Amino acid sequence: MRLNVWVAISFAIFGAAVHTFAWQATLDPDRIQRGLLRDIRPSSIEELAKGAEVVLRGRLVKARTFLRNEMYIITQYEIVNPQIIAGALTVVASPKPDVGKPILLGVFGGEMTISGETIKAEDHAMATEITSGQEYLLFLRKFGAEPGQYQLYNGGIFEIQGNQAKALVKGAETVFKGASEAPVAELIDRVRGQGKSK
DSSP: OHHHHHHHHHHHSSSOOOOOHHHHHTOOGGGSBOEEOOOOOOOOHHHHHHHOSEEEEEEEEEEEEEEETTTEEEEEEEEEEEEEEEEOOOOOOOSSTTOOOOOEEEEEOEEEEETTEEEEEEETTBSSOOOTTOEEEEEEEEOSSSTTEEEEEEEEEEEEETTEEEEOBTTHHHHTTTTSEEEHHHHHHHHHHHHHHO
16 A cells, blocks of 8 residues: 555656646545555665665755645755765756756655645654755655656655754664664765775
């Protein structure tokens, strides 16, 4: 059941989200999914890097929160000044010369007011929410066919504070044993080492 819910959420992360006030007024707040239950597979940093299509260091800035399929609250973050650690980003064409389209990360959760009711949705696999403006180490996979849109791979997000990186998932020490809270340079070296062994 959890797998089915997560597949549904993945399909809901990206896409058009244009909602008029009149349309929102007809929504039933009781239909909104307020929590996501899913399992994060225990894995090493090397396994995370192997499964991810790209590993980045970058700052996340909240772009928007929107409702998808009248059920799922999704928040998108722009990945600002991404530094590629491993893999490669898809090329995002822009109609304006020298102005690239943003690289976006979509996650389940956020807060919206719908039909006069404030609703908050949470990913229960995460112990800590993403902070807009904060720097992170990100393990990502592409979402859909449109370039520049990504989702997290197996909960692979680490908040960078000074020289340390801390995983955001619950039970991080069990999930990412030996890497839940570690020096950033050490994690990056391990990711790059995995890339060389592919």
